Amino acid sequence: MTIAVNGVAVADQDWPTPQMAAVHELLRQRAVMLGWLDDRAEPAAIGEAIERVLTEEVRVPDADETACQRYYAQHMQRYQTGELVAARHILFQITPGAPLAAVRAMAEAMLAELHTQPALFAERARSHSNCPSGELGGQLGQLQRSAMVPEFEQMLFGTAVTGLLPQLVKTRFGFHIVAVDQRVPGExxxxxxxxxxxxxxxxxxxEARALSQYVRVLAGQAQLQGVELDGAVSPLVQ
Structure with a gap:
């Protein structure tokens, strides 16, 4: 079935799901409407314009002291010292001018493959990772807090999950597929x-909730054909 957003046909073959392709088109059209993007722009410019849309239009409130204390009490295991995580990753690097949506789509497709065939992780790391660790099958060794960029640290230490993480990890370096092999608890x-x-x-x-709500609002105002969007669809930032 043909997918269209406000009458614009969407090619979804390069995206992991039709929903992701539709969300990307919704955000692209919003950037055009705001005058921040030419309707015939290249992928790199589209990615930058979408970043601007979400940065300037999505407001994220600061947390007050009471909310912080309540959150801490509910997630105390996150805030430990001396804990270690043994992990592997596959990096899809983002370089200047790279088509961000296409890079992410490739990473999402490989993540889906590894969820069904986890034994392929080392092979895929050696053949596709843009990190020197790829030669070691993606092995990063034992990691501790403050030894990595904040986004990567949050995904590794902000959960008790072991095995292949369900989502990509986005950092300044690119998109990471991450597997956690072992956790050593701390204090x-x-x-x-x-x-x-x-x-x-x-x-x-x-921020994640605000982004999801923003996309729901755009979808509610749009004419969608061949695809349904709901709150589970995350906006394709980057």
């Missing part, structure tokens, strides 16, 4: 020592 830190980390974690979750 829980007092709230006063982790207040800023708690506030940042709350901000990230609020």
């Amino acid at each position: 829980i830190l007092p709230f006063e020592h982790v207040r800023e980390r708690v506030a940042e974690d709350l901000r990230r979750e609020a």
Whole structure:
């Protein structure tokens, strides 16, 4: 079935799902309407314009002290010292001018493949990862907090999940497929020592909710053909 957003046909063959393709087109059209993008722009310019749309139109409230304390009490296991994680990754690097949506689509497709065939992880790391660790099958060894960029740290230490993580990890370097092989627990830190980390974690979750709500609003105002969008669809930022 043909997919269209406000009468514009959407080619979804390069996207993991039709929903992701439709969300990308919704955001592209919003950027055009705001005058931040030419309707015939190249992929790199589209990605930058979508970033601007979400940065300037989606408001994320700051967390107050009460909310931070409540969140800390509900997620104390996140705030530990001395904990270690043994992990592997496959990096799809983002370079200047790269078509961000296409890079993400390739990473999403490989993640879906590895969920069904996890034994292929090392092989795919050696053949596709843009990190030197690819030669080692993606092995990163044992990692501790503050030894990596914040986005990567949050995904590794912000959950108790082991095995292949269900979502891509987006950092300044690109899109990562991550597998956690082992966790060594540490000591829980007092709230006063982790207040800023708690506030940042709350901000990230609020941002995810705000982005999802923003896409729902755009979808509700659009004419969609061949695809349905709901709150489970995340906006394709980057």
